[in-house]
Amino acid sequence: MSAQTRGSGRTGRPRRKDGNPLSRFFRAVSLFVGQILDELRKVVRPTRSELINYTIVVIVFVTFVMALVSTVDFGFTKLVLWVFGG
Template sequence: MTDVGSSSRASTRRGDKGMSPVARLRLFIKQILDELRKVVPPTRSELLNYTAVVIVFVTFMMAMTATLDFGFSKLVALVFGN
């Protein structure tokens, strides 16, 4: 399946070498703004859900890392003494 805008993008890419730095910067900013218009912001409930998931995951990873650190420090103390 062919992307409708791919031919115009490909021709733009081929013409990039002859463009001035200012024109390339304008094109770059235009492409960024075009992509940002496609972004759909999350709803409030989605945002709260994503935030909760991240907080739970980070808390779990902190607990796991602390447990492993504590266990390895006890193991090293046992093997090598205080």
């Protein structure tokens, strides 16, 4: 019975020697960088007007949240001072 008919997953081809660990490391880094560059080519960048709109939305939202947190903080400060007599 041969290795192929047993279903061991081995074939008749010889095993490849990968070389030293440093060589494997640089091949892995090269593959990783190549995959990063492939993904960056797929990125859709916003137009100038979209970027301005997104920036305005973020600034308005952050300002709103700051006002909300400041109001709640002011309210809790007054409440604590009233409860504990400040």
